Each structure stands twice: as C-alpha cells, then as structure tokens.
Amino acid sequence: MEWRDEGVILAARRHGETSVILDVLTKTHGRHAGVVRGGASRKQAPVLQPGNQVELEWRARLEEHLGSFRVELLKSRSGIMSDRARLAALSSVCALMSFAMPERMELTLIYDQTLELIERLNSDAPWASDYAVWELMILEELGYGLDLTSCAATGGTQELIYVSPKSGRAVCRSAGAEYADRMLPLPEFLQMQGVDAAPAEVLGALKTTGYFLERWLAPALGNRPLPDARARLVRALEKDAKRDS
Numbered sequence: 001m002e003w004r005d006e007g008v009i010l011a012a013r014r015h016g017e018t019s020v021i022l023d024v025l026t027k028t029h030g031r032h033a034g035v036v037r038g039g040a041s042r043k044q045a046p047v048l049q050p051g052n053q054v055e056l057e058w059r060a061r062l063e064e065h066l067g068s069f070r071v072e073l074l075k076s077r078s079g080i081m082s083d084r085a086r087l088a089a090l091s092s093v094c095a096l097m098s099f100a101m102p103e104r105m106e107l108t109l110i111y112d113q114t115l116e117l118i119e120r121l122n123s124d125a126p127w128a129s130d131y132a133v134w135e136l137m138i139l140e141e142l143g144y145g146l147d148l149t150s151c152a153a154t155g156g157t158q159e160l161i162y163v164s165p166k167s168g169r170a171v172c173r174s175a176g177a178e179y180a181d182r183m184l185p186l187p188e189f190l191q192m193q194g195v196d197a198a199p200a201e202v203l204g205a206l207k208t209t210g211y212f213l214e215r216w217l218a219p220a221l222g223n224r225p226l227p228d229a230r231a232r233l234v235r236a237l238e239k240d241a242k243r244d245s
Helices: 078-082 084-100 108-121 128-141 173-182 199-220 228-244
Strands: 002-015 019-026 031-036 053-059 068-075 160-163 170-172
Touching (some): 002 108, 019 053, 019 068, 084 199, 128 199, 160 173, 170 173
Antiparallel strands (some): 002 019, 002 053
C-alpha cells in the first residue's frame, strides 16, 4: 500500500532510538500516523514540528498497518514560536485534532479550516476570534453542531445572547433572562463572521464551545478529558485580557 498527500503535523513522539511516530492531519486521508525512520535526528527535528505543513509519502504492506512516512517540508510555522499566546493556540489546535479527529477519515473542510487558522497564527493578524469560530466548526463537522439561528423558546432571531446548555440552541434576551445564571454566552461574532470581538467575548465563546466539547464530544470518545493544551490557551487569553483591561 502506498499514497502521497499533504498534511499538517500534529505530534511526534520518540520510537526506539532513532525514529519517531508522526501524527498528521492530512488533506485526503484524515488523521494518519506513521513511523519516520531517522526522525529523531537533529536534521529532521526542525521539520517534524507541530504546525509544519509537509508533503508525505506513506507505505505499508497492508492498509491496516502503521506504515512509514517519508516527509518533505512544505512550510515551516516557526514564526509562531516567538509568541506565547499564538504558540498556546497552535498547541491547542494540534492537541484537539489528535483528541477529536477519527483516524483515517477524510474530513476536508476540517483540514482546510485548520490550515487556514494555522496560517493566521503564523501571521501578524488578529486570531483569537478565529480560533473560537474554529472550535464551533469542529463541533459542527463532527456531528455536535449548535443551532444559533433562532431562539429555542420564541423562534425569533433578534437579541440572541445565550446558548442553552441542554439543547445547544440559541436563546434570546427576554426568554433567557430568568435563567441567565444557567445559560452559556453567545457573542455576536459567533453568529456573524467578520464582527470584531473583544477579549471578554472571545473568552465567553470559548466557555460555550468548551462546554459542548466536554459534555457532548468527549463522552462519545470514551469520556476522556479535553487536552490540557486547551486549558493553557484559555489561561493565556485570560492573562492577556487582564493585562489589556
């Protein structure tokens, strides 16, 4: 068995004395693992970094085998490494993909949107609201999407400021006022892409997406806890929000 594809490196872990097992999000073969012979060398280490975009050649005797990768660097994301918050976001992206993505299942939209987010992290552009929208997309594409189009109680489309933790549907201000302390926030930018988002709104969005990642997605994956990398990102954003307030 053999195929060629492009992908984004999610993780690399040591395998024996000289090799690594690479976990990669590929464009057409889903999340895929393989052994890189000699991947533990100093020459290969800068190539096999999380976030790097690579060209891959995978070979195995049988399709169900782990197989081996031959890897060529297409684009380095080393620019992210100098920014603490962007690096935390990249770590969260890679960890969540390893956590949530089914192995060897093609999900092209997730690949494209993940690559676009990583490109944004590697630039000077604002990225925090894009990250929150990305988590919302992950829920949608994996079958746990939220309905943010109309109020669950009234059917209206105005002043949607809450999300019901029970149904995952939007709730308007008037219908949710009595239960506000039990509702999750629905920042405007989650409904209308392109709307500017303040740090507090981004954190509110991550509270909401995090709730459903933990309560809906994680139980379907064996009830494992969400990766620590996501919690570290939230703490980094909280610290930045306090500093800028």
